[in-house]
Amino acid sequence: MALRTLLAASAVLAPVFATPPICPIGPLAPLSCHNTTAIKNTCCTEVQGQVLQVQFWDTQPATGPANHWTIHGLWPDYCDGTYTQYCDESRQYTNISCILEAAGKNDLLAYMRKYWKDQAGGDESFWEHEWGKHGTCYSTLNPSCYTKYHPQEEVVDFFEQVVRLFKLLPTYDFLAAANIYPSATKNYTNTEIMRALHRVRGVNATIECEQGQLYEVEYTFNVKGSVADGLFVPVEPLGEGTNGCPEVIQYLPKNISSTPVVNNTETCSSGLV
Numbered sequence: 001m002a003l004r005t006l007l008a009a010s011a012v013l014a015p016v017f018a019t020p021p022i023c024p025i026g027p028l029a030p031l032s033c034h035n036t037t038a039i040k041n042t043c044c045t046e047v048q049g050q051v052l053q054v055q056f057w058d059t060q061p062a063t064g065p066a067n068h069w070t071i072h073g074l075w076p077d078y079c080d081g082t083y084t085q086y087c088d089e090s091r092q093y094t095n096i097s098c099i100l101e102a103a104g105k106n107d108l109l110a111y112m113r114k115y116w117k118d119q120a121g122g123d124e125s126f127w128e129h130e131w132g133k134h135g136t137c138y139s140t141l142n143p144s145c146y147t148k149y150h151p152q153e154e155v156v157d158f159f160e161q162v163v164r165l166f167k168l169l170p171t172y173d174f175l176a177a178a179n180i181y182p183s184a185t186k187n188y189t190n191t192e193i194m195r196a197l198h199r200v201r202g203v204n205a206t207i208e209c210e211q212g213q214l215y216e217v218e219y220t221f222n223v224k225g226s227v228a229d230g231l232f233v234p235v236e237p238l239g240e241g242t243n244g245c246p247e248v249i250q251y252l253p254k255n256i257s258s259t260p261v262v263n264n265t266e267t268c269s270s271g272l273v
């Protein structure tokens with residue numbers, strides 16, 4: 001009983017986090033990759049200002065629902081397509097689920113468990129990898145950018161933003177709108193897939209294939225303000241391998257009987273010790 005009360009109390013208190021810096025967002029606010037001199041306020045303008053929302057189409061083993069792409073991550077790139085990775089060893093967390101739970105983000109976590117899948121079943125490890133390799137590299141998510149920083153709140157901001165953007169980019173529906181559905185028999189042309197993705201944002205996406213099979217798409221943005229809560233502006237991908245697929249592409253159905261067994265080994269400490 002006592003423990004239950006304590007846990008309930010902590011669940012109520014935990015989400016009262018500080019906020020990321022208040023950055024200008026209006027038409028005149030700086031947009032990443034559009035600076036003409038060195039960026040002074042790296043808390044309000046992302047230094048690796050080309051931000052990629054990356055999605056998977058895993059067919060064998062299959063991950064996630066049969067009519068939905070899944071999340072790979074949200075990657076920061078410099079404006080020429082190069083990037084740095086693993087930027088802060090001290091924030092290479094191995095308890096992402098626990099951090100999100102402790103912050104009261106159970107809906108977010110439930111969504112991630114459905115749509116942010118690892119092909120070997122290690123969803124938690126995959127999230128840790130994405131955070132450690134890419135998330136720690138955002139200049140605008142640096143702890144020093146937060147007023148009254150609460151440890152790991154930038155982690156929560158990162159995962160919330162990845163999911164928020166992913167929800168705005170339903171690739172399956174984008175392709176279906178152009179009558180492009182997964183098929184074991186019909187092939188598609190590179191041009192018709194690129195056009196279908198261009199139509200919804202007015203800029204190109206980047207597509208990736210393996211052995212002629214479509215398996216990844218990347219949507220590129222510049223950002224006004226912090227990656228935590230800024231305005232994401234669709235832009236043409238710069239310096240990336242902008243088209244990693246052949247002229248004829250297979251978009252195969254997911255083989256649901258090959259879905260991996262989920263292995264989430266993390267157990268959360270109560271955080272009350």
Ligand SMILES: *[C@@H]1O[C@H](CO)[C@@H](O)[C@H](O)[C@H]1NC(C)=O
Binds near residue numbers: 035036038039040047
């Ligand atoms: C924009 O700012 C970045 C980071 O300070 C800097 O590396 C880059 O050279 C700047 N771009 C221009 C055109 O000055």
Ligand SMILES: *[C@@H]1O[C@H](CO)[C@@H](O)[C@H](O)[C@H]1NC(C)=O
Binds near residue numbers: 093099102268269
């Ligand atoms: C997550 O791990 C970090 C680093 O070990 C620790 O400081 C933090 O308290 C942990 N968070 C939770 C909610 O367990």
Ligand SMILES: *[C@@H]1O[C@H](CO)[C@@H](O)[C@H](O)[C@H]1NC(C)=O
Binds near residue numbers: 185187212248249250
């Ligand atoms: C689709 O592409 C695959 C791989 O290149 C090929 O084996 C297959 O014959 C093609 N199917 C059709 C209907 O053209």
Ligand SMILES: *[C@@H]1O[C@H](CO)[C@@H](O)[C@H](O)[C@H]1NC(C)=O
Binds near residue numbers: 204243
């Ligand atoms: C968009 O992609 C298409 C197909 O790959 C390419 O022909 C076109 O040049 C790209 N547009 C821009 C503005 O880069």
Ligand SMILES: *[C@@H]1O[C@H](CO)[C@@H](O)[C@H](O)[C@H]1NC(C)=O
Binds near residue numbers: 255
């Ligand atoms: C689906 O995956 C299972 C398990 O890997 C495999 O045995 C089966 O042949 C696959 N079916 C198709 C149509 O690829």
Ligand SMILES: *[C@@H]1O[C@H](CO)[C@@H](O)[C@H](O)[C@H]1NC(C)=O
Binds near residue numbers: 125263264
């Ligand atoms: C589950 O994941 C943990 C941590 O990634 C790993 O050490 C362990 O071998 C995995 N177990 C299975 C059965 O895959």
